[in-house]
Amino acid sequence: QSSQLNLTQGVTEISNRVYDLHMTIFYICCVIGLLVFGAMFWSMIAHRKKQGVKPATFHENVKVEIAWTVIPFLILIGMAIPATSTLIAMEDTSESDVTVLVTGSQWKWHYKYFDHDVEFFSLLATQQEQINNRLDKGENYLLEVDRPLVIPTGKKVRFLITSDDVIHSWWVPDFAVKKDANPGFINEAWTKVDEPGIYRGQCAELCGKDHGFMPVVVIAKEPAEYDAWITEQEQIAKQAKAEEQRLLAMSMTEAELMQLGESVYLGNCAACHQPNGQGIPGVFPSLVGTDMVLNDLPAHIDIVVNGKNGTAMQAFGNQLSLRELAAVITYERNAWGNSTGDLVQAADVNEYKNN
Amino acid sequence: MSTVVGEMDHQDHHHHAPSGITRWLFTTNHKDIGSMYLWFSFIMFLVGGSMAMVIRAELFQPGLQLVDPHFFNQMTTVHGLIMVFGAVMPAFTGLANWMIPMMIGAPDMALPRMNNWSFWILPFAFTILLASLFMEGGGPAFGWTFYAPLSTTYSSDSTALFVFSVHIMGISSIMGAINVIVTIMNMRAPGMNYMKMPLFVWTWLITAFLLIAVMPVLAGAVTMVLTDKYFGTSFFDAAGGGDPVMFQHIFWFFGHPEVYIMILPSFGIISAIIPAFARKPLFGYSSMVYATGAIAILSFLVWAHHMFTTGMPVAAEMFFMYATMLISVPTGVKVFNWVATMWRGSITFETPMLFALAFVILFTIGGFSGLMLAITPVDFQYHDTYFVVAHFHYVLVSGAIFSIMAAAYYWLPKWTGHMYDEKLGRLHFWCSLISVNVLFFPMHFAGLAGMPRRIPDYSLQFADINQIVSIGGFAFGLSQLIFLWVVIKCVKGGEKAPAKPWEGAEGLEWTVPSPAPYHTFETPPEVK
Amino acid sequence: MATQHEKYYVPASSPWPIVGAIGLGLIAFGAGHTVIDMKNETVDGWGSNVLWGGIAVMLIMLFGWFRDQINESMGGLYSPQLGHSYRQGMSWFIFSEIMFFAAFFGALFYARVIAVEWLGGASNNAMTNEVLWPGFEAMWPLTETPGGTTTQAMGWMGLPLYNTIILVISSFTCHFAHVGLEKNNRKQLTLFLGITIVLGCIFLYLQGAEYVHAYQDLGLTLSSGVYGNTFYMLTGFHGMHVTLGTIMLIVMFLRVLKGHFTPDNHFAFQATSWYWHFVDVVWVCLFIFVYVI
Ligand code: HEA
Ligand code: HEA
Numbered sequence A: 001q002s003s004q005l006n007l008t009q010g011v012t013e014i015s016n017r018v019y020d021l022h023m024t025i026f027y028i029c030c031v032i033g034l035l036v037f038g039a040m041f042w043s044m045i046a047h048r049k050k051q052g053v054k055p056a057t058f059h060e061n062v063k064v065e066i067a068w069t070v071i072p073f074l075i076l077i078g079m080a081i082p083a084t085s086t087l088i089a090m091e092d093t094s095e096s097d098v099t100v101l102v103t104g105s106q107w108k109w110h111y112k113y114f115d116h117d118v119e120f121f122s123l124l125a126t127q128q129e130q131i132n133n134r135l136d137k138g139e140n141y142l143l144e145v146d147r148p149l150v151i152p153t154g155k156k157v158r159f160l161i162t163s164d165d166v167i168h169s170w171w172v173p174d175f176a177v178k179k180d181a182n183p184g185f186i187n188e189a190w191t192k193v194d195e196p197g198i199y200r201g202q203c204a205e206l207c208g209k210d211h212g213f214m215p216v217v218v219i220a221k222e223p224a225e226y227d228a229w230i231t232e233q234e235q236i237a238k239q240a241k242a243e244e245q246r247l248l249a250m251s252m253t254e255a256e257l258m259q260l261g262e263s264v265y266l267g268n269c270a271a272c273h274q275p276n277g278q279g280i281p282g283v284f285p286s287l288v289g290t291d292m293v294l295n296d297l298p299a300h301i302d303i304v305v306n307g308k309n310g311t312a313m314q315a316f317g318n319q320l321s322l323r324e325l326a327a328v329i330t331y332e333r334n335a336w337g338n339s340t341g342d343l344v345q346a347a348d349v350n351e352y353k354n355n
Numbered sequence B: 001m002s003t004v005v006g007e008m009d010h011q012d013h014h015h016h017a018p019s020g021i022t023r024w025l026f027t028t029n030h031k032d033i034g035s036m037y038l039w040f041s042f043i044m045f046l047v048g049g050s051m052a053m054v055i056r057a058e059l060f061q062p063g064l065q066l067v068d069p070h071f072f073n074q075m076t077t078v079h080g081l082i083m084v085f086g087a088v089m090p091a092f093t094g095l096a097n098w099m100i101p102m103m104i105g106a107p108d109m110a111l112p113r114m115n116n117w118s119f120w121i122l123p124f125a126f127t128i129l130l131a132s133l134f135m136e137g138g139g140p141a142f143g144w145t146f147y148a149p150l151s152t153t154y155s156s157d158s159t160a161l162f163v164f165s166v167h168i169m170g171i172s173s174i175m176g177a178i179n180v181i182v183t184i185m186n187m188r189a190p191g192m193n194y195m196k197m198p199l200f201v202w203t204w205l206i207t208a209f210l211l212i213a214v215m216p217v218l219a220g221a222v223t224m225v226l227t228d229k230y231f232g233t234s235f236f237d238a239a240g241g242g243d244p245v246m247f248q249h250i251f252w253f254f255g256h257p258e259v260y261i262m263i264l265p266s267f268g269i270i271s272a273i274i275p276a277f278a279r280k281p282l283f284g285y286s287s288m289v290y291a292t293g294a295i296a297i298l299s300f301l302v303w304a305h306h307m308f309t310t311g312m313p314v315a316a317e318m319f320f321m322y323a324t325m326l327i328s329v330p331t332g333v334k335v336f337n338w339v340a341t342m343w344r345g346s347i348t349f350e351t352p353m354l355f356a357l358a359f360v361i362l363f364t365i366g367g368f369s370g371l372m373l374a375i376t377p378v379d380f381q382y383h384d385t386y387f388v389v390a391h392f393h394y395v396l397v398s399g400a401i402f403s404i405m406a407a408a409y410y411w412l413p414k415w416t417g418h419m420y421d422e423k424l425g426r427l428h429f430w431c432s433l434i435s436v437n438v439l440f441f442p443m444h445f446a447g448l449a450g451m452p453r454r455i456p457d458y459s460l461q462f463a464d465i466n467q468i469v470s471i472g473g474f475a476f477g478l479s480q481l482i483f484l485w486v487v488i489k490c491v492k493g494g495e496k497a498p499a500k501p502w503e504g505a506e507g508l509e510w511t512v513p514s515p516a517p518y519h520t521f522e523t524p525p526e527v528k
Numbered sequence C: 001m002a003t004q005h006e007k008y009y010v011p012a013s014s015p016w017p018i019v020g021a022i023g024l025g026l027i028a029f030g031a032g033h034t035v036i037d038m039k040n041e042t043v044d045g046w047g048s049n050v051l052w053g054g055i056a057v058m059l060i061m062l063f064g065w066f067r068d069q070i071n072e073s074m075g076g077l078y079s080p081q082l083g084h085s086y087r088q089g090m091s092w093f094i095f096s097e098i099m100f101f102a103a104f105f106g107a108l109f110y111a112r113v114i115a116v117e118w119l120g121g122a123s124n125n126a127m128t129n130e131v132l133w134p135g136f137e138a139m140w141p142l143t144e145t146p147g148g149t150t151t152q153a154m155g156w157m158g159l160p161l162y163n164t165i166i167l168v169i170s171s172f173t174c175h176f177a178h179v180g181l182e183k184n185n186r187k188q189l190t191l192f193l194g195i196t197i198v199l200g201c202i203f204l205y206l207q208g209a210e211y212v213h214a215y216q217d218l219g220l221t222l223s224s225g226v227y228g229n230t231f232y233m234l235t236g237f238h239g240m241h242v243t244l245g246t247i248m249l250i251v252m253f254l255r256v257l258k259g260h261f262t263p264d265n266h267f268a269f270q271a272t273s274w275y276w277h278f279v280d281v282v283w284v285c286l287f288i289f290v291y292v293i
């Protein structure tokens, strides 16, 4: 992406209206600024003591005061009219074609399609090595995710935005959509994208440690392509469920569990508990050598599946598959010198969940 | 009556200052207390500035180099808190202490002992706040706006310390404001009626009113944060019938008037300096007074312009947009009056005037970006980006801070009895002026292009802008060391200042010798 | 009083302000650590020691400061203008207190009119109710929260009503005491001041009884949702103010017994009486908005 200096013009009718409004107001300010600063600089040059001017003594003029009260007021009315109509259009979420529930959580987005059985998490895809300057940064550094949101072009897409924990804000500059994700409440926003493409944005409300690492990526596809995509996703979801049932009967080896567990851990847990499991004292608890991890398997499964109320520990039960849950719990119980030797299988987690 | 008092002769009724450390600890003298406020605020400015330097150093390049994100958030948060509550507000209170009694012909502040109490609370409050950074889990990391539930359920242990330190800062501010208000209402010299008061006094009168009205609301907000985090309430938790957005309403009901608390005294300062160096009376005195009042009233009606993206109903968004835009009108009146004051004056450009002129221009630029932010549909794009950061640093740094610098240069001769070094002063000015713009102007571009605020790392498109900004930041920070040097030099010595060093200056403070004697106007002057 | 020509009394320097600052600093630091210790169930409790230390320092400060102040005032040092300063200072202080309560009243109104309604699907939050809180119905008092916590509401009949009557009467008796002082009728002063104090204590006792009733019989606790939150925060902070006011009244009573105050020099008494009226007005608002409506 080339470096840009002005507001994103965007790819929707609304975003263009917003851009125009921005430019109009900017120009008006420039003109006022030019007049005011012009008068000031004129005084500074022409009315210097060095020029030998004697100061005038006037210090009041009611007519002038009224003029420079009324004129700015009229200018403001001129700004308010287009602003109001754009605002009303932006807030009108009625008659949408597609609805997506967008849920923020520390520090990822979750998308759920209302009329289809499709939902998934969307996580930052930039490698940690790039962030830590150990690898060259890619073109879309910090603006890439593993699973982007997909929406159809030419259709009114309504977003229902909420959060699982703190306040986030879902922002895609190209759509001129920025809405806070408030826990316990649902905000609505909408867009109608005309051009297919990949659009990138970020979380725009301070949401804790990794607020800067919570991008939004949206792919707009032609309706036909979109339909194909969503049917495919539904298929995949169905298959995954079936596969999961099948796998329940099978056990994984320790190596498999540890390998899968590590990758799940790094993707979902390491942001808080740190890659070395030590956590951050006073904020995020350590997993190394603690009583629960060493001795209390049921409690361990419980906290991973159900989270812990009132803390940043989320419920991963519906975020991860049974296999992944089993693997990550196994990993935590055997990594970093914990070596309990416990192997947890998908069936164990399933059994726990169903009790 | 007066003879009785004269005979009771307490030690500080002598015309020189008592000496030793207890002078500062026990003092009831408005000048001593003013000096302590000013030094305290300057130290806080350096501390908060150092945190800004950490921020700028980390943002110098993309990627994480120096600090981890959690610490970065603490720096952002505490930088904001320190600058707002530790640097700007105490600096204004210090100026009020020094100048208001002298400007209205009073012997001291109305409640001198409480005055000392107000000051001495501050070092304790900020020690607690800063100490919390060293606790396990770190200090506050939720932004100076401490939005729930990030500041409640999801904050680190130290939050209780943050809450209580804000409580006592608030107590200090309220007592300080009561003192100012009572001094102005009750202690004016005979003949000094309201419409003769210098604008600095007027703006502070209104500022003090704002302070008393909104600091208690902040106290309420932090209290609810405390109980939500530690005592099981759910003011800001939907599951219990509360609402996280309710926090923002309460906070900004305080927060928006707060930003005017940080600018109204500046308006007063500028309204003293521009006439002095234009050698021409302030244009439109009474309209200035009314404009200040109008800004203060409007400031209670616009708070939700910080919350346009929170999902308010569209009617509320419209109301807050219009109300916010309206503030431009009285503010514009002020700017126009200043320009009209300069018009056909006989202008010279000593350092105070340079800072005042820079204030007018740069504050207005900040005001323009404020107006752009007020336009709700466009604010959806600007909100929580560096465009906002640019806006408020223009009004706060090249606004409030510049006006404080201007005030310091303007009154240093009165405080110390010496002229400051004009060459160094100008050097300070030009370094500051250039670097402040290199620092904050490009932030507009970063914000428009889409860089969110409060992030420790950014995507590659913002790399160039951030590098320039950081360089400007270091330069601006270093420039402030010149100021420190000028002040120390001026306190230590220098050319003797006459009672009225500025040809065009007006006001009672210039009728007393420089340095101002320890006690001034023990018998009130007659104002005609 | 800009027209006065007399000399303003500038009090001599005093150690009490900085002692007060130290006290407040210790209180803030100690209270912070006490709260943190409570949450983490740490038991060494040094935080609360600091807190108590701070409170002790504050008490010493208040005692010393007021003693000096009273001595100076009785010594005839104060000018009427200083009296004006005190009176104005006190009024602005009360204004700040009003704004403090306003924050909590604001929370009450917001929760009741906006937050709970929205959770029930009002305004632009139809989806909030449908998706996140299906089945939740907006109501006030919020006897069942969206999260499922239940409680019973506190009615206004009974204790709250008695308390309202008691406090309103106490405002009148306080006023009569003041009138007595101004007419230099010390007997009336002492009698009515005494009654006011007794009424204040009864109020506090009944308030305590009400809390016990709420906790034990109604299941209405500080953590039973935003109804309980606003209920306890408002009545709790009000109760703290009544406690403070009662202490102030008792101090005034002792000073009256010692023969302090004259018909035209009694700032401390007047301030206390203002404070008492303020506390009373807050209660009336509270009674209406928390209990009745
Ligand atoms: C000293 C502090 C100060 C001052 C004076 C102002 C002044 C103004 N501010 Fe600013 N503001 C802040 C400090 C300040 N602000 C801070 C700290 C924040 C961020 C807080 C945070 O989130 O951390 C903020 C954020 C902020 C926002 C929220 C942005 C967001 O988060 O999305 C908005 C939105 O409306 C806003 C608007 C305004 C307006 C309209 C003014 C007006 O008062 C400006 C009026 C002045 C002028 C307009 C210029 C002069 C006028 C003329 C020459 C007349 C003619 C002009 C016209 C008719 C156009 N401000
Ligand atoms: C009056 C208030 C005030 C002042 C004066 C400043 C001054 C400065 N601010 Fe401040 N700032 C805020 C109020 C203020 N700020 C607020 C309210 C926020 C929002 C916080 C939040 O998001 O919660 C903020 C946020 C903020 C950010 C955004 C952080 C983020 O979103 O993550 C940045 C980034 O650049 C920044 C930079 C600076 C810089 C470089 C200065 C400079 O002007 C500072 C210059 C001063 C010095 C540097 C000190 C003096 C010099 C020395 C001690 C010598 C050593 C110097 C060197 C090593 C060079 N500030």
Ligand code: CUA
Binding pocket: A104, A107, A167, A168, A169, A203, A204, A205, A206, A207, A208, A210, A211, A212, A214
């Ligand atoms: Cu999520 Cu910021």
Ligand SMILES: [Cu+2]
Binding pocket: B255, B256, B259, B302, B303, B305, B306
């Ligand atoms: Cu504002």
